[in-house]
Amino acid sequence: VQLRESGPGLVKPSETLSLTCDVSGGSITSYHWNWIRQPPGKGLEWIASISYSGNTNYNPSLKSRVSIFSDTSKNQFSLRLASVTSADTAVYFCAREGDAVYLDFWGQGTPVTVSS
Amino acid sequence: QSALTQPASVSGSPGQSITIPCSATTSALVAFNYVSWFQHHPGTAPKLLIFDVYNRPSDISSRFSGSQSGKTASLTISGLQASDEADYFCASYTTTSSWVFGGGTKLTVL
Numbered sequence: 001v002q003l004r005e006s007g008p009g010l011v012k013p014s015e016t017l018s019l020t021c022d023v024s025g026g027s028i029t030s031y032h033w034n035w036i037r038q039p040p041g042k043g044l045e046w047i048a049s050i051s052y053s054g055n056t057n058y059n060p061s062l063k064s065r066v067s068i069f070s071d072t073s074k075n076q077f078s079l080r081l082a083s084v085t086s087a088d089t090a091v092y093f094c095a096r097e098g099d100a101v102y103l104d105f106w107g108q109g110t111p112v113t114v115s116s
Numbered sequence: 117q118s119a120l121t122q123p124a125s126v127s128g129s130p131g132q133s134i135t136i137p138c139s140a141t142t143s144a145l146v147a148f149n150y151v152s153w154f155q156h157h158p159g160t161a162p163k164l165l166i167f168d169v170y171n172r173p174s175d176i177s178s179r180f181s182g183s184q185s186g187k188t189a190s191l192t193i194s195g196l197q198a199s200d201e202a203d204y205f206c207a208s209y210t211t212t213s214s215w216v217f218g219g220g221t222k223l224t225v226l
Contacts, residue, residue: 003161034215043118043219044205057213093162101150101209102167108160 001026003094003107010113011088017081017112021094028052028075032097035068035079037090038109045090049097050077084114117141119216120206127224133194136221138206140187150209151189153182156220157202165204166191193223201225 007019021033035047048058048068056068062081070077081088091109098104121139128134138151153166164173166182169189181192189208193200206218 036215036217044207044217046215046217049214059214095162098167100168101147102152102164103154103162103207103215104164104167104173106161106163 001096001105003096003105005092005094005107005110007092007110007112009111010115011084012116013085013114014083017079017084017088017114019079019081019092019094019110019112020076021078021107022074022076023096024075026096027072028070028077029072031099033070033077034095034097034103036093036095036103037088038093039087039090044093047081047092048079086114088112089114118219120208120218122204122206122218122221124219125222125224127226128193128196129226130196130198132196133192134196134223136191136193136204136206136223138189138191138218140208147209147211148184148187148189151182151184152207153180153189153191154205154207155200155202156205162205196225198225 002024004022011017030052032049032051034049038044050056050068065082067080091111093109095103095106151169154162156162165180169184170182179194183190203220205220
């Protein structure tokens, strides 16, 4: 299973960040799929997850600004984060939640900078 | 502040063993049966080393082991090798079906 994130790299403050995770070697119609980020010099922060059946779960601190959705025809899932600020500058990772409760496959991350 | 606390750095010489602790700061949330550990070389995908506190994926060396005492989980790397130099972080599933992470520990092999 391989995951690959893609995104704009640079986003202006107050705009909406859109990221996509392409999954190969496995179907997103199984398992749970997650977005996680790491701000510069800080630890990882879980953002959101979406299940194989489309159920979603969000970090309460981001819930008002974030949405996660999937496109089974393209075998990918995506994240939208609205009204971004410099605090949203981070490397964004997508990850699969495996057979049991663990994150077994990750992408290599895509850096996002929020700056005017 | 991360929900799980790890030391910022540890170091050891080749052949030695090191242990990285991971303590919960919000124990009410953390499901302690579901602590996992990852190795991360910046710019690459994090690699799962340990899941469910003690278990290793089949492709992970037995030099990596996990343990737990109370609200502190630990990763031990034995027989240190130069290739072990990387960032290591712990993660735990929570009672609200989310994930929390440690701040990460940079391992230096002297």
